[in-house]
Amino acid sequence: MLEILLDATVRAGTPILFATLGAIINERAGIINLGIEGLMLIGALSGFAATFVSGNLLLGVAAAFAAAFAAGSIHALVCVQLRGNQIVSGLALTMFGVGCTALFGRSMVGQTIDGFERHAIPLLSQLPVIGKAFFNQDWLIYFSFLLVFKIWFFFYRTRWGLELRTIGENPAAADACGIPVNLYRFLAIACGSGFVGIGGAYLSLASTPMWIENMSAGRGWIAVALVIFAGWSSVRALFGAYLFGGITAMQLRFQAMGTTISAHILQMLPYIFTIVVLVVSTLRLQKGASQQPGNLGQPYDREDRK
């Protein structure tokens, strides 16, 4: 029972994990990205379509990354080069993603593909309780583990990571050190968006190998809230995402057990829980040292200083 629940938790949490990681990369560079929901859908559709056409799952993941990278570049262009309002641009990106995938996804509705399959990792998958849940999964999930570590390593052990963090905190300081602020920001937004796209692709290639209009169903927004919960740290994002995976898994479990509680009410749980978590983590943020990048949401204009 616990094993099944844990397994469902990881599978439900993974798309949110990818999306949260992508959002963290954006925000570490000082850019708010509210387009996560739209990017997930773009990733989900392009991943599915590429796999459907080519029959190759890897190509699907690559297509999801590339499409979301391209869509994220619009946000980057508007926020970084054109210094537009990041909130409005993010909302526009979400609307654009929802609309475009609905338009272009018409022909994909009802099609099926063979999704990602499980590959047990020898020895590790034999571990009691957690073995099955964490090490008898598909390749995308293993990739997400790796990504969590890689992002941490990137931010805290490499020069580029330090430079990017400096940009998010104080772009003028980064500029004074000779770091090309706008280029870094652009790449961070585009690459972060790409990972969000992979999160979307997980939905259409692994969770349910098909395309359904608006299939992300608010997961992108949950990811945006999780960034705050995770304190902009990739490792904590892992816990956050699985927390939500857990709620979703339990809710599905309840429904499967035939409870008398309405499915509609049960479906509210992840959203309500996200709000609660958001409030708690905001409060914690205000009490302790804030990990929020100091320049979050501000466009950088070299000549515009006090």
Add this chain to the structure above:
Amino acid sequence: MLQLEHIRKTFPGVVALDEVSFDIATGEIHTLLGENGAGKSTLMNVLTGFYAPDCGSIRLDGQAVRFTSPRDSLTLGVGMVHQHFMLVPAHSVLENIMVALQGVPLLFPRRQLREKIAQTIEEFGLDLDLDTPVWKLSIGAQQWIELIKLLMRNCRLLILDEPTAVLTPQETEKLFKVLFKLKQQGKSVIFISHKMREVMEISDRVTILKKGRSITTLERGNFTQNQLATLMIGNDSIPEWQKSLPFSNELVLEIENLSVRNDRGLADIDNFNLQLKKGEILGIAGIAGNGQKALAEALTGLTRVDSGRVLAAGKDITRSCARSSYIAGIAHIPEDRKAVGIAPDLSLDENLILKNFRAPRFRHGIFQSRSAIRRNAEEKIDQFAIKAGPKGSPVRLLSGGNIQKVIIARELSEQPTVLVALYPTRGLDIGSAEYVHKVIAEGAGNGMSTILISEDLDELYKISDRIAVIFRGQLIGYVDPATASREQIGLMMSGEASK
């Protein structure tokens, strides 16, 4: 080594630099001297690639160069310690220095770098823990980090923008020693200041900027303090005004054991005591960052007071919000004009009633009386000589001096008993600064008491009746500007001596 010729830079509506030319030789300490707003920082920002000049040329070692970004100037060995430090407060000292280094591989050789940085810090005899986040350090220490960043990048030309504003006289001496050493090593230094004494001590040459133009460059030995002052201020007519009448002994404001903590839990104001008399201009001297802002905000009710009391005319106003403090008669000229002084998108008329928009004369019930608001604005524009833009245009389009006038006009409109002025002339041209002094002095004549917080000793000497010295959030003592020496105040400002 470096020549700038005919540099011109305009911002919307302002000519910040107009035909500025000057040059700097190898191994020279060259001072840029000028009033606030003369264009010193703008010029240096052009030199470091932050601002693109509209026209003009820069030559380095005879070669024409163009700095299109800070990166360009850094690679050519030009580095600057900005007035607003280019540090990340949340990052550690180590991270802040590391990010500035050049040619570091993608994966940090952390141990090596650490040793190298620690070594450099030791060379300067500084006591810095590499893992401390920068926000925990004093402003003086933060400035050293900025300097170390440049030195580790091997800059040939170092620009220091008013470095002594955040240092005690003793720390300034130490800085000067370092600068002399650098000079011997063949590096060039551009030193920006408006403090005459320092300029006399350190400069090989001085270039004077005034209203965006370079007036002249003088060699060491060819200038005296008075000459420089005259050149810097020029022929601006300084309005005459009567220094305030002797003030009475009636206490209007008492501060008792006041303590204010900031959001990081540190005490900005620590057991502070102060007494203000009716009609007095009480100057508060101190190095920036010693609790001046917290004091002003506590007095005007903007910050929560942790302990202690503020009494206005014997009435406890400690725990009231800004509005009731205002009713109790405290007006405030804030430090950061654009951040708290005005609502930038509202019109001049609307900004002039920001604090008293609830007054019955400005409204009919819940509706605003537009004609009354307009009349009020016309009155103030006339009285305070505000240069207003087109009617209804947002106030942010006005110049800094005019915005300051808007704030003063608004603050003084309800005949306050106490004015708390925080760096009221910072960034103003000399005419506007004089005007502010005049208004304060006139107010004192009418019985208004002023707390004038400034880091400019000249200003304090000029108009204060008494000077109180603040250090690390505590009152060190009072001095009489008529008798006290600058050295005495300087020592008190560094906490070395009490009265």
Add this chain to the structure above:
Amino acid sequence: MSLQFRVEKREQGSALFRALATTASVFTALFVAGFLLLAAGVDPAAAYLEILREALGSSYGLSETLVKATPLIITGLAVSIAFRMQIWNIGAEGQIYMGACGATWVALFSGLDTPLMLPAMFGAAFIAGGLWASVAALLRARWQVNEVIVTLLMNYIAILLTDYLVYGPWKNPDGFNFPLTAQFADAARFSEYFNTRLHSGFFLALFCALALYLLMERTIWGYQIKAIGSNPGAARYAGMRTGLAIFLVLTLSGAIAGIAGFSEVAGLQHRLQHGISPGYGYTAIIIAWLARRSALGVVIVSLLMGVLLVGGDSLQLSWQLPVAFAYAFQGLILFFLLASDFFINFRLRRLKETADA
């Protein structure tokens, strides 16, 4: 010699230039959306002509445009009043649903009659929408919890709650198990005009626009909202209670959006059902942004959006385009608006080649 450009801040551009830039961005969005249509196998020229013909070509089409514009005006006003204070109410969609639920509850279960019924429904919708938004408002005002995320997540909850009601306790017992409530009695319906679906809600929307204009531009409350929106620091310093104002304005914003829900159920649907708002709350964000703070602007932009929605509905029938396509179009408009803002606020200046002077 290379051409180099430098971005420079512009002094405030003229009103004419702003209007031109805004119009240009809408047309550019139309142009780019044409390529999307083309890619989806639809002839854009024919599609745009059809939109115009359907929405403006007949008196029925015109009335439908006004019908669509009604909820857009009301929600657009709701979002724009929060905008004035730099508060983002992305939750208008959910607030519409809650307003509709509140009005439906009164219509079905209060037993009131003609003179009282509609006002009571209005009040219930106003309160329901306001209460819904007050959650985010309280969190934002008291603890600075990000209102964008909270209001948005509340949309999902509101829609699920409505579904719960129409699939469960409020389902019409004689409705053959469809997820619908019973039809409202006549007392709970707006009057309709000219033999079309145009209902009193449209006039209610215009009234709201006038009321909010007066509130924002003429009263001391509006003055405070503008001051806080312009600079919260200065407002706090001037003794305004910014926290309270944020709470009240976001709550009011939700309450107004709730009125839109009331207008939809009382004027158009005459019952509560799944999907009563096809995303009016999101379109409202664009309207508020396009209208650039003015109540009159909200009315004008809403009418234009009404044209698009009516036309979009007919495209859905004739070309089998999904409803959500309208979002792609709206997203594009927003992108181009932001881009036009850049050209309003900045200008590119060619750097003179001076180094060799």
